[in-house]
Amino acid sequence: MPPRFFLHLFRWYCHPNLVDHIEGDLLEVYGERLKRIGKRKADLRFIIDVLLLFRPGIIKPGEGYKNLINYSMLKSYFKIGWRNLLKNKGYSFINIGGLAVGMAVAMFIGLWIYDELEFNKHYKNYSSIARVMRNLSMNGEILSTPILPSALGDELRSKYGNHFDYVVMASSTDQILSTPSVGQSGETKLTLHGEFIETAGPEMFTLHMLHGSRSGLQDPHSILLCESVAKALFGNDDPMGKTLKMNNSDRMDVKVTGIYEDFPYNSEFYGMQFYAPFELFVSANPWAQSLSFTNDFLNIYVMIGNHTTFESASDQIRDAILNNVREDKNYVSVNPQLTLFPMKDWHLRSVWKNGVMAGGAIEIVWLFGIVGGFVLLLACINFMNLSTARSEKRAREVGIRKASGSARIQLMSQFFSESLLVVGLAFVVALVGVSSLLNWFNELAGKQMEMPWMNVYFWLSSLIFILITGLLAGSYPALYLSSFNAVKVLKGSMRAGRFAAIPRKVLVVTQFTVSVTMIVGTIIVYQQIQFAKDRPVGYSRDGLLLIQKTSPDFYGKHDVLLTELKNTGVVLELAESSSPPTAIWHENGGFDWTGKDPAFIPQWGTLTVTSEYGKTVGWEFRNGRDFSEEIASDSAGFVINEAAAKLLGFDDPVGETIRWGGGWRSKFNSFTIIGVIRDMVMKSPFATPLPSVYFLSKNGLNWINIRLNPQTSAAEALPKIEAVFRKIIPSAPFDYKFADQEYALKFAAEERVGKLASVFSVLAILISCLGLFGLASFVAEQRTKEIGIRKIVGASVFNLWRMLSGDFVILVALSCLIAIPIDYYFLAAWLKQYEYRTEISWEVFAGTGMAAVIITLLTVSYQAVKAATMNPVNSLRSE
Amino acid sequence: MKKYQLGEFEEIVILTIGILYKEAYGVAIKNEIETRLSRQVSMGAMHSALVRLEDKGYIKSFTGEGTEERMGRPRRYFQITALGKKAMEYSKDTRNELWRAIPKVALDLKIIG
Numbered sequence: 001m002p003p004r005f006f007l008h009l010f011r012w013y014c015h016p017n018l019v020d021h022i023e024g025d026l027l028e029v030y031g032e033r034l035k036r037i038g039k040r041k042a043d044l045r046f047i048i049d050v051l052l053l054f055r056p057g058i059i060k061p062g063e064g065y066k067n068l069i070n071y072s073m074l075k076s077y078f079k080i081g082w083r084n085l086l087k088n089k090g091y092s093f094i095n096i097g098g099l100a101v102g103m104a105v106a107m108f109i110g111l112w113i114y115d116e117l118e119f120n121k122h123y124k125n126y127s128s129i130a131r132v133m134r135n136l137s138m139n140g141e142i143l144s145t146p147i148l149p150s151a152l153g154d155e156l157r158s159k160y161g162n163h164f165d166y167v168v169m170a171s172s173t174d175q176i177l178s179t180p181s182v183g184q185s186g187e188t189k190l191t192l193h194g195e196f197i198e199t200a201g202p203e204m205f206t207l208h209m210l211h212g213s214r215s216g217l218q219d220p221h222s223i224l225l226c227e228s229v230a231k232a233l234f235g236n237d238d239p240m241g242k243t244l245k246m247n248n249s250d251r252m253d254v255k256v257t258g259i260y261e262d263f264p265y266n267s268e269f270y271g272m273q274f275y276a277p278f279e280l281f282v283s284a285n286p287w288a289q290s291l292s293f294t295n296d297f298l299n300i301y302v303m304i305g306n307h308t309t310f311e312s313a314s315d316q317i318r319d320a321i322l323n324n325v326r327e328d329k330n331y332v333s334v335n336p337q338l339t340l341f342p343m344k345d346w347h348l349r350s351v352w353k354n355g356v357m358a359g360g361a362i363e364i365v366w367l368f369g370i371v372g373g374f375v376l377l378l379a380c381i382n383f384m385n386l387s388t389a390r391s392e393k394r395a396r397e398v399g400i401r402k403a404s405g406s407a408r409i410q411l412m413s414q415f416f417s418e419s420l421l422v423v424g425l426a427f428v429v430a431l432v433g434v435s436s437l438l439n440w441f442n443e444l445a446g447k448q449m450e451m452p453w454m455n456v457y458f459w460l461s462s463l464i465f466i467l468i469t470g471l472l473a474g475s476y477p478a479l480y481l482s483s484f485n486a487v488k489v490l491k492g493s494m495r496a497g498r499f500a501a502i503p504r505k506v507l508v509v510t511q512f513t514v515s516v517t518m519i520v521g522t523i524i525v526y527q528q529i530q531f532a533k534d535r536p537v538g539y540s541r542d543g544l545l546l547i548q549k550t551s552p553d554f555y556g557k558h559d560v561l562l563t564e565l566k567n568t569g570v571v572l573e574l575a576e577s578s579s580p581p582t583a584i585w586h587e588n589g590g591f592d593w594t595g596k597d598p599a600f601i602p603q604w605g606t607l608t609v610t611s612e613y614g615k616t617v618g619w620e621f622r623n624g625r626d627f628s629e630e631i632a633s634d635s636a637g638f639v640i641n642e643a644a645a646k647l648l649g650f651d652d653p654v655g656e657t658i659r660w661g662g663g664w665r666s667k668f669n670s671f672t673i674i675g676v677i678r679d680m681v682m683k684s685p686f687a688t689p690l691p692s693v694y695f696l697s698k699n700g701l702n703w704i705n706i707r708l709n710p711q712t713s714a715a716e717a718l719p720k721i722e723a724v725f726r727k728i729i730p731s732a733p734f735d736y737k738f739a740d741q742e743y744a745l746k747f748a749a750e751e752r753v754g755k756l757a758s759v760f761s762v763l764a765i766l767i768s769c770l771g772l773f774g775l776a777s778f779v780a781e782q783r784t785k786e787i788g789i790r791k792i793v794g795a796s797v798f799n800l801w802r803m804l805s806g807d808f809v810i811l812v813a814l815s816c817l818i819a820i821p822i823d824y825y826f827l828a829a830w831l832k833q834y835e836y837r838t839e840i841s842w843e844v845f846a847g848t849g850m851a852a853v854i855i856t857l858l859t860v861s862y863q864a865v866k867a868a869t870m871n872p873v874n875s876l877r878s879e
Numbered sequence: 880m881k882k883y884q885l886g887e888f889e890e891i892v893i894l895t896i897g898i899l900y901k902e903a904y905g906v907a908i909k910n911e912i913e914t915r916l917s918r919q920v921s922m923g924a925m926h927s928a929l930v931r932l933e934d935k936g937y938i939k940s941f942t943g944e945g946t947e948e949r950m951g952r953p954r955r956y957f958q959i960t961a962l963g964k965k966a967m968e969y970s971k972d973t974r975n976e977l978w979r980a981i982p983k984v985a986l987d988l989k990i991i992g
Binding site: 020021023026028053054055056 | 909931
């Protein structure tokens, strides 16, 4: 016998018309040679012959054999596929619907992720801009802050200038801008958010100028406005060259030298309504004029040159501050280091731990990417399951096709084209769904995304996506169906063995595991939010009005406001403070007391208040008392919160002394503790409260806090309060905030996650149930005869229902068990980032498990009961 | 009017088919050529030529019985068609004309003495 491999090789490549007789020739010649020259040489000659027969005339022609899968064949496949879909409308609906939901979810998540990644790309110098960050080592941790001193700008420019194309100092601010009143048209006054920035700023950020040029900040008394603000201030008049007053101060008159296009919502400086020259800020604030390396109040943005990277530039500037503060031992001990924070990471990696970027929004991007992937996977699994389940009905068709001479590849392409048809239809449905629901999703996610009809990448990726899904989802049915043995199928002895059911069961378990995991995750997220919301706040949030002092006119009006507002009857108390109750604007170190550990360098919140503050916000005292105007020594007194009291280590802190040096707001060095209040949650409700001290001062009070009379409603009170303000401070617009609303904003990010997670969980369960529904009906149908016989023999409906549902319930219970460790692991990791967190209790798991079982029973019962109540005569008579 | 395309090897093959008359099948053709012309003929070249000749319409084939040496595979017998005969004659006539046109002197190679 000639070498088998080459014989088979020949049979494979040879044209079918020629293969027979050429093979015969080969064998004949081989036989002759075998007698003449022996086996080895004959084998060798045979191999040479086979190789030399590999020629164009003899190889099977490619085109000729594509004729197996030509245009009319494909048409027939689609026709048959379409007819199949119509024949079983219920299944088709479930199939297409489930897949469409999965695709829509994937599309939404894709759009969201794309939007997140496109953040800040509006700026042309996106890849080279960075913010300078200062790292301080305190108490074993490294804190990072973007707040920098005024001398650093020139330092970076002169000593390190070769690394940077631009170095720009900036300070963001809220200012009141007013147009002068001209004739009848009164003045328009607006409080706007903007930035004082050095001259090169607009060029570095490549502002898109609609009028004027980017060098419009040369003159210290100039200003660039964004388009919407220009319209608001000047209507349709040409705003160029017009003058505006800033903060009603004559020193800060500015002329409009340029209008720039508003920044899109997905950029860092969205909402930056004006740019004014940094020199203007410095000239109006004498304290900012001294160049120092320790007066930290501004930000610095840089753009690195083409020849360098962020890492190398960071290395170079690392000690820029340290080198200039060698004499200040205290500062040197915290080791201030500089590093660069690139623009491309501003949005997604904004969380800094230990001096480096440690994540932030990017984690949510990953999370949602994974979730989207899973939901899509679920939908594909569904599709595969249902298709294979239904396939047993088509066994006869497959048998006949095979018997008529169909090649396996033809059958596979038939089923692939059917699945592509379904996927294509599902895609169209998903597209329609996504575009109509996009507005709702935008609200949910807080974005302004649009359908990318014009984007080539969108269509390209959709096409790839359809192909991949179609091939993936269709692979199992295609391979499984085309492997049927034609004879067995046509004879009718084809039994889908027990083993055929196992992959299906695995798929169902996977689906439910994912769904249960997601549901438990959502519940825990909501629990965490609620837990933090329920946390005692330490003051009363309702009916507390906050007004920021945005111009010098606000200052010095404390007593007048107090009397006037109280006279209106709608205000109970008024107090001023340096920070709003929802933030801590000033933190300082330099505290000392008897018994303090010398290695411990505390950094506490330092808040100045007026004496009525405690009554206004509603302090809850643990020890001691509130400030009192009558007691003169209170001016050197501290009210501290519990967190600070714990650190002090005194049994009763009231009456003890704390020494404080270095804070540039205080006149005194020694303070006596007057009282201890319950911790006010001022910063994050998820973190432990910052130890803080409150003390009296007439300076640095930036906020007015107003306690409304609880007997009047806000709608009544506001106009009265506004009237008082208009009388006393006519130059400022009346901008107020409510403390409870501001507090609620702190949960915004988590609530958004919670909402999105719940939406996706619902969808996941929906898809799983759809799958289960289809599968249950299939199983019921398959066992029709068996059920008929059981009924005849005497089974009750209940018995049959239990039998049919039992299988599925076991699967779901299994998935719940698998979901528990997965959930625990991931949720424990997520919760670890919050210092203040809820516990993961087993009740959540038990509850969800029960719910899953109940949902399964409901889904399956419909089919089970329907099958169980069928007339056995009908079921036994069928086919 | 159209030229009859007939390559050198193809001509040999078609002539051999003529020689073998009703016995012209793959292996026989190969052996005949090898015996008469003392040159090795590879199966690949020969079958290619046969396929080409058949495509051009110069030969036609019919299937014969299988034998035991060929494991039951059938034999393919070839015959020359009328077109094929014309092609052969054309080729032969062209050659002869060219021969006649050579002056006697060119073939008397007694140059360097």
